[in-house]
Amino acid sequence: MTSNDLVVVLPGITGSTLGVRGDDGSPASEHLIWAPSAGAVWKLLTGGQSILKKALPEGIGDGHPDDGVEPVGLMPDVHVLPGIWTPIRGYDVLVSALEKQGYQRGTGGKPATLIAFAYDWRLSNRYNGERLKTVVEPALEQLRAQGGAYADARVVFICHSMGGLIARWYIEKCGGAEVTRKLITLGTPWRGATDALEQLVNGVKKGIGPLSLDLTDFSRSMPSLFQLLPEYACISNGGGWAKTTEVSVPNVSTAMVADAMAFHTDLQAAETARPASRTMTHMVVGIRQPSQTTVTFQDGHAVTSQTFGSDNDYGDGTVSLTGAVGLGEALDTNLAVRVPEQHTNLQCNQFVLDQVQEILTAQPVRRREITDTNVRAVVPDLVTAGQPLKVAFDLEADDPGDDPPRKAVTVSVRDAKGKVLATAEPKLRAGHGVATFADLPPGTHTVTLAGSSPSSTVRPVTSTTLVWPEPSR
Known part of the structure; x- marks a missing residue:
């Protein structure tokens, strides 16, 4: 069973394949620089077509570097840049579940009811929010042009991880609120994640641990990774807790840290000013998994902890519950559906897929029995x-x-x-x-x-x- 809306799936960071258009004009899909699966991951990281050769120039801000990199599609398989975010399972399970419900990508001149939105995850979420507008609104216009049940179609976003930040920016800052019916976020770091702070401060340096490559400069060039920094006060500071803009964060650009905080506070202000943000939002959050929540800086390094003092809120293993719950809501908010699952697998979890179906259709769905031991x-x-x-x-x-x-x-x-x-x-x-x-x-x-x-x-x-x-x- 489907609704008559346009469903748009947004993956998380590293969740879109990337390519470079060939000198002969051949499409980027024929020259992939980020599409690892299984045994190919290290070849794409260390070979001649390495994504690591596409670090962004200093001061890129919300712009595009014009380096020829183009998003191609959603990752169908497990993907990871070691030291940058978390290994994530692909999005074929989620997309296939939607297609089985009857949602269709536009083919043969027929308007789409399903869009898998690939994006260059190196770039600012503001940039990708603006780009989302150029894809979604023409597709919605085509769908509405069919008339009948589609005349009043709107957009429903299903977003994993950082994809939720992009959709939120489009909705609140790019006019998307006028055409959006629902926002479903799966493990989105509404208030950021401590993992991003640890990764940016400590870097991934050649010769440390099992890696024989250096991802530090690449990761620190990405506005998107900075925009995953915690907005909440998570840094141990003289017996209390400080935000990233209230202390000196070692090893990273102060300007990029400040801009990332502004990204979060601007979004929060816009959502607070628009009460409909709450009624349209469905947060699915992972719970009961050990998750890094706070940080102490020691000798230029970030040392993480899973607790606020004696309190442990847990989370999905990557995003703590403190970072996962947005809209100014308390951690026991009724706006969140809680699933004991890891961040890497939320978009493939059968209970989550059942929840998504019910949210889309507003019809009863038979769920699998929820067992009692976590x-x-x-x-x-x-x-x-x-x-x-x-x-x-x-x-x-x-x-x-x-x-x-x-x-x-x-x-x-x-x-x-x-x-x-x-x-x-x-x-x-x-x-x-x-x-x-x-x-x-x-x-x-x-x-x-x-x-x-x-x-x-x-x-x-x-x-x-x-x-x-x-x-x-």
Whole structure:
């Protein structure tokens, strides 16, 4: 069942493939510089067509560098720039679910009811918000021109992660409020994410950890990554908490930090002034996963913590709950749907897909049973081939003070094609378990923690990890 609206899907940072138009005029889709899948990720990072050669010039602001880079499509597969954000599963599951409901991309002269909006994720979210306008409004006009049930069609945005910031900018600052019916955000850092602060301050330097390449200059050139910085006061400062513009943030451009804060405060002011922002918004947030929330600066480095003092709000493993809840709402707001899932997998989670369908159609949808035991998982983003992958987890008690549940958990690792590479059923001690996997092949792998039987009451959690090949000697 579909609505008669135009549905627009926006991926997160790194979630669009990028290419460069050929000298012979051939399309960018034939010259991809960012489209890694499984074993190809390191080739695209280190080869002749490396995305890392496309760092942005200083002072780019909200402009375009005219370097020939063009967005091509949404990532269908697992993708990651190590040290820049989080490994993310692709968007084919979400798009396919929408197509099965009857939404169609425009073909054969027929107006589209579904747009998968690819964008150059290096650039400012303000720039991409303006560009979104040039794509969405002509498509909506064509759809409305059919008349009948489509005459009053509007736009519904489904946004994962940073895609929600772009849609919000378009809605509030580019006139999009007039044509938008609903905004659905999946793990969007409405108030930013501490992970971005850590990555920008500490960088990813050659020779540190398992990497043999340097992403620091590339990451620090991206306005979009700065615009993922926390807006909330998250920096330990003399017994209190400070915002990024209230202290000196080491190693990064003060001007870009200030501009990123202005991006958030401008959006918040516009949403506050427009009460309809609340009635049109549906926030889906990941919960109960260990998430970095606050930062202490020590000797020019950012050291993160999962707590505000003694308080731990958790989140989706990448965006803390503090950063995920927007519109000035308290963390217990009724505007948010909470799903115990990792950031990497929210857009593929079946319960989330069911929620999206119900929001789109406003019709009853049969949901899968919500089970009663939640898993908190810690899965490394990156390990080197030859090193063991250690997956740690805890089972959450139903009520504080209760003993941890005694339920078997199976941890499985699958490759990018879905083939099971290894499974383990670790012994639990006080609700805590660790599964160790040795000799995993290089590539991007999916890690799933679930009950050991179909009738188990353990709610599954999925994450993604990258096994990096050993450097050649």
